Amino acid sequence: MIELEATARKVIQQCLAPKKDEVFLVVTDPPTRIIGETLYKAAVFLGLQAHLLVMPETEKSGAEPTALVAEAMKSSQIVICPTKHSLTHTSARKEACARGARIATMPGITEDMFLEGAITADYRKLAELTDRITEILSVGSKVRIEKERRVLELSIEGRKGVSSNGLYHTPGSFGNLPTGEAYIAPVEGSAEGTILIDGSLAEYGKVRGPLEVAIHKGLAVEFKGPEAEWIQGILGEREEARNVGELGIGTNDKARLTGIILEDEKVYGTVHIAFGTNSGFGGKVSAGVHIDGIILKPNLWVDDRMILKNGEFVL
Numbered sequence: 001m002i003e004l005e006a007t008a009r010k011v012i013q014q015c016l017a018p019k020k021d022e023v024f025l026v027v028t029d030p031p032t033r034i035i036g037e038t039l040y041k042a043a044v045f046l047g048l049q050a051h052l053l054v055m056p057e058t059e060k061s062g063a064e065p066t067a068l069v070a071e072a073m074k075s076s077q078i079v080i081c082p083t084k085h086s087l088t089h090t091s092a093r094k095e096a097c098a099r100g101a102r103i104a105t106m107p108g109i110t111e112d113m114f115l116e117g118a119i120t121a122d123y124r125k126l127a128e129l130t131d132r133i134t135e136i137l138s139v140g141s142k143v144r145i146e147k148e149r150r151v152l153e154l155s156i157e158g159r160k161g162v163s164s165n166g167l168y169h170t171p172g173s174f175g176n177l178p179t180g181e182a183y184i185a186p187v188e189g190s191a192e193g194t195i196l197i198d199g200s201l202a203e204y205g206k207v208r209g210p211l212e213v214a215i216h217k218g219l220a221v222e223f224k225g226p227e228a229e230w231i232q233g234i235l236g237e238r239e240e241a242r243n244v245g246e247l248g249i250g251t252n253d254k255a256r257l258t259g260i261i262l263e264d265e266k267v268y269g270t271v272h273i274a275f276g277t278n279s280g281f282g283g284k285v286s287a288g289v290h291i292d293g294i295i296l297k298p299n300l301w302v303d304d305r306m307i308l309k310n311g312e313f314v315l
Contacts, residue, residue, distance in 0.1 A: 001038070003115055004034075004035075004038045004111065004114055004115070005038055005041060005042055005045075007114050007115060007119065008038045008039045008041070008042035008114075009042045009045065009046060011039075011104075011119070011177060012024075012039070012042055012043060012046060012048075012080075013046070014123065014166075014167075015104060015123070015166050015167060015168055015177055016078050016080070016102065016104060016168055016169070017169045018043075018046070018048050018078055020047050020048060020049070021049070022048070022049065022077035022078055023049050023051065023075065023076040023077050023078070024043045024048040024049055024050045024051065024076065024077070024078045024080075025050075025051045025053060025072055025073065025076035025078065025079045025080070026039050026040045026043065026050070026051065026052045026053065026079075026080055026081075026082070027053050027055060027065070027069055027072070027073065027079060027080070027081045027082075027083065027087070028052070028053070028054055028055070028081070028082050028083060029054060029055050029056065029057045029058075029083045029084055030054070030057060031057060031083075031084040032082040032083055032084055032106070032108075032109055033054060034111065035082040035106065035109050035110075035111070035114055036052065036054065036082045037052065038114075039080055039082065040052040051072070051076070053069060053072055055068075055069045055083070057083075057084050057085070058083070058084075058085045058087075059085070060085055060203060060234065060288075060289055060291075061085045061086035061088075061089070061107060061202055061203060061261075061289065061290050061291065062085075062086065062089045062090060062276055062277045062287065062288055062289045062290035062291075063085065063090070063288055063289070064090050064091060064092055064288070065087060065090065065092050069092065070091075070092035070095065070096075073092055073093070073095075073096035073101060073103070074095055074096045074099050074101070076096070076101055077100065077101060077102070077171075078101065078102055078103075079096060079101050079102075079103045079104075080103070080104045080105075080106065080177070081093075081103065081104070081105045081106060081107075082106040082109045083105070083106070083107055084107070084108060085107055085108075085203070086105060086107035086108075086202070086261075086262075086290065087105050087107070088105040088107065088174070088175075088176065088280070088290075089245075089276075089277045089278070089279075089280045089281070089290040090277075090280065091279075091280070091286070093105070093174060093280060094279070094280040097172045097173075097174050098172065100171035100172055101171070101172070102168045102169070102170065102171060102172065102173045102174065103168070103173075103174040104168055104174070104175065104176070104177040105174070105175070105176055105177070106176065106177050106178075106262060107176070107261070107262050108260040108261060108262045109260075109262060110260065112258075113178065113258065113260065113262065113263055116256075117178070117254055117255055117256045117258070117263055118178035118179070118180060118252045118254050118255035118256070118263045118266050119177075119178040119254075120254050121166075121178065121180060121252050121253065121254040121255070123165070123166040123167060126165060126166060126179075126180050126251060126252055126253075127163075127165035127166065127167055129251045129313075130163045130164065130165040130180060130181065130182050130251045131163045131165060131182075132315070133161075133163075133182035133249055133251060133307070134161035134162065134163035134182040135161070136161075136302050136305070136307065137156060137159075137161030137182055137183075137184045137247075137249075137302065138159075138160050138161040138184075140156050140157075140302040140303050141155065141156065141157040141303055142154070142155055142156065142157070142302075142303055143155075143156055143186070143247060143300065143301065143302055144300070144301045145195060145247075145271055145273075145295065145298055145299070145300050146298065146299040146300075147195065147196045147198075147295055147297075147298045147299070148196055148210075150193070150194040150195060150196045150212065151193045151194065152191060152192070152193035152194060152195045152215060152273070153191070153192055153193055154186040154187070154190050154191035154192070154218075154244065154247065155186060155187040155190035156184050156185075156186055156187065156247070156302075157187060158187070159184050159185050159186070159187065159282050159283075160184070160282055161182055161183065161184045162175070162182070162183050162184065162281050162282075163175075163182055164176055164179045164180070164181045164182070164183065165179065165180070166178070166179045166180065176262060176266070178252070178255070178262070178263060178266065179252065179266055180250060180251045180252025180255060180266040180268075181248045181249060181250050181251060181252075181265055181266050181272075182248070182249050182251060183246055183247060183248035183249070183281070184246070184247055184248075184281075184282070185245060185246060185278040185281055185282040185283030186218070186244055186245075186246070186247055186278075186283075187218075188218050188243060188283065188284055188285060189217050189218035190218055191215045191217075191218045191219075191244040192215060192216060192217070193214075193215060194212060194213065194214050194215065195212075195213050195215065195273055195293070195295060196210045196211070196212055196213075196295065197210065197211040197212075197213065197227075197273070197293035197294060197295055198210040198211075198294075198295065198296050199257055199264060199267075199270060199272075199293070199294025199295060199296045200257065200259050200260075200261060200264045200293075200294045201227060201230075201231065201261070201291060201292070201293050201294075202261035202274075202290070202291045202292040202293075203234065203261075203291060204227060204230060204231075205259035205260070206257065206259040207225070207226065207227050208226040208227065209225050209226045209227075210225055211223060211224070211225040211226070211227045211228065211231065211293065212224040212225055213273075213293070215244055218243060218244050219239055219242045219243060219244070220235070220242040220244070220275055221242070231275075231291065234289065234291055235275055235276070235289065235291065238287065240276070240277075240285050240286070240287040241275065241276050241287045241288075241289050242275055242276075243275060243276060243278070243285045243287065244273060244274075244275065245274050245275060245276050245277055245278035245283055245285055245287075245290065246272070246273065246274035246278055246281075246283075246290075246292070247271070247272075247273060248265055248271065248272040248273075248274070248292070249270070249271055249272075249300070249307070249308070250265060250266045250267045250268055250269060250270040250271075250272070251266070251268060252266040252267065252268055253268040255267040255268065257294070257296075261292050261294075264294050265292050265294060267294070267296075268311075269297070269308055269311035269312055269313060270294050270295060270296055270297075270298070270311065271294075271295045271298045271300055271308070272292045272293060272294050272295065273292070273293055273295070274290055274291060274292040274293070275289075275290075275291050275293075276288075276289040276290040276291060277289065277290045278290075296311060297310045297311035298310075298311060
């Protein structure tokens with residue numbers, strides 16, 4: 001417990017840079033309550049105006065919290081959310097950021113992840129790489145992903161990349177902790193081709209075998225592999241849930257493939273594609289679900305510039 005509290009203080013001070021006159025809110029749920037209470041105790045120790053709110057567990061990532069939670073988030077200057085399912089891509093998070101809150105989400109965080117792996121990264125070094133990749137995405141027009149002869153192409157023209165670099169010091173900033181990814185909302189309807197998800201899936205864990213996803217006019221239309229039935233059940237038949245909502249690139253050299261998406265999507269040199277909501281970071285779709293899939297050791301180009309070769313950066 002001492003080690004957990006030491007990590008909590010470090011995370012709060014370095015990543016959120018709180019001022020003592022700011023309202024500091026911890027939003028947690030029963031599965032992650034130990035981490036939530038640890039963060040709350042650390043905030044109290046640091047002399048902050050700390051509040052702890054334990055909410056009902058949501059049914060899946062991207063699902064909205066209760067109205068009470070959403071209002072509390074909007075009334076706070078700093079919010080940290082260790083919860084089982086992600087609040088990152090929710091209207092509650094978006095509206096709180098619009099009010100000036102800076103928010104760190106920790107979906108699926110475990111005690112192990114709070115002490116080892118991605119959380120131990122050098123965040124200054126990580127921020128340099130993450131910001132650089134984000135800039136490349138922001139000025140790019142098209143992306144090509146290759147993995148074992150499967151190819152997916154999509155447009156990012158006119159969209160702005162997001163740097164989840166772990167330093168949430170300015171009003172309205174947000175991202176995961178632990179973190180390390182650059183991501184962007186592809187243009188709706190633009191994605192065409194096939195991807196091979198061979199790492200893990202949000203809400204599921206490590207895949208048993210590669211999941212092949214056929215994508216047409218920006219929507220996932222066919223799934224093949226051991227996890228096909230599972231993901232079809234999660235996404236259902238609604239077009240907005242099958243929307244290719246996110247392209248992300250992992251930049252954290254300490255992150256491990258654990259089966260928990262919070263850390264998996266940060267693994268250095270991986271790419272992830274998410275289906276569902278992207279309205280919180282520049283897209284147009286609200287689906288009530290956001291499911292990421294990790295692609296290991298891909299090749300990736302932005303326009304005609306190669307960024308990743310077999311999972312290694314070639315900048």
